[in-house]
Amino acid sequence: MLRAISRRLLLSVATLWLLSVIVFAAGFLLPGDLARAVLGPTADPRSVELLNKQLGLDRPIVTQYFDWARHALTGDLGTSLAYRTPVAPMVWESLVNSLKLGAVAFLLVIPLSVLGGIVAALHAGKFIDKAITIGGVITMALPEFVSGIILILVFGIWFPVFPISAQAPQGSGFFIQVYHLLLPSVPLILILFGYIARMTRSGMVEALASDYTRTAVLKGLPRRIVVWRHVVRNALLPTIAVIFTQAGYMIGGLVVVETLFHYRGIGSLIYAAAKAKDFPLLTAGVVVVGLTYVISTLIGDAISWSLNPRKRTGGRW
Numbered sequence: 001m002l003r004a005i006s007r008r009l010l011l012s013v014a015t016l017w018l019l020s021v022i023v024f025a026a027g028f029l030l031p032g033d034l035a036r037a038v039l040g041p042t043a044d045p046r047s048v049e050l051l052n053k054q055l056g057l058d059r060p061i062v063t064q065y066f067d068w069a070r071h072a073l074t075g076d077l078g079t080s081l082a083y084r085t086p087v088a089p090m091v092w093e094s095l096v097n098s099l100k101l102g103a104v105a106f107l108l109v110i111p112l113s114v115l116g117g118i119v120a121a122l123h124a125g126k127f128i129d130k131a132i133t134i135g136g137v138i139t140m141a142l143p144e145f146v147s148g149i150i151l152i153l154v155f156g157i158w159f160p161v162f163p164i165s166a167q168a169p170q171g172s173g174f175f176i177q178v179y180h181l182l183l184p185s186v187p188l189i190l191i192l193f194g195y196i197a198r199m200t201r202s203g204m205v206e207a208l209a210s211d212y213t214r215t216a217v218l219k220g221l222p223r224r225i226v227v228w229r230h231v232v233r234n235a236l237l238p239t240i241a242v243i244f245t246q247a248g249y250m251i252g253g254l255v256v257v258e259t260l261f262h263y264r265g266i267g268s269l270i271y272a273a274a275k276a277k278d279f280p281l282l283t284a285g286v287v288v289v290g291l292t293y294v295i296s297t298l299i300g301d302a303i304s305w306s307l308n309p310r311k312r313t314g315g316r317w
Contacts, residue, residue: 008301012294016287023286024065024279055081068280078280082273087284090269095288098258098265101166102250104178105185105192110243113193117200117239118232124205133201136194144187148260151186166263184261192246199242203235210234244300251292
């Protein structure tokens, strides 16, 4: 078991390192010039060249990367080339904002999607099953920018029930912040509902047809006890892993939602850094998103292991 955990941790470290290399190299290939963007389109070429030299952008990309990585290992994520401020506070503040949005979306979508999958499985082949399954496929196929624009028009402009901006005023209380995050969370809920509900339904259908379920029924146990004590517990094992995987994916996929709803999260920060060719900020943002993905996946595996007796007794993790 310890070897399995050690392998996972080593693989996670290697993944984060490779991710930082790819992002740093990709950022170098982006069009545009940071010094030109800072000084303006009418700036003198000599001034642009001098600023590039001051920022260290005239050095080889390999030298720039290893200089960044050496400082990152000590917790210093560098200084933003575009904003001239330390990167770490910007990244962590944006990540906390994104985690707030993700938490609101997950607290709403998990009970809805799991319940929807259970209901669909208990009525497999019937109208309610087909309605939930087809509805989930439709919501999965609807891009966030389409559903986001529709929500802004309907509930933000035509019927102003929710604020258009997800960013609550500074100093707002807990409930005011949640109120501002409700509308932006809906596009995320629509995307995740179909996937989680289908995984739950699949696990439930398989568990309902298993031998231990038939044995429980033959013992004369009530259907409610069979479903909730025997079927649901085993059926949700793959769903738990999917939920935590989607948690990490969602944090990194908030660019569209945060941009539409003017929210200062990690997605919008990465987008701004990419436009400005701000290598330290871009790389730090993407690596932190990768770190959240790795951590959420490990937590999902740990919970799955704790609920699965076969894994606790030596099964593969």
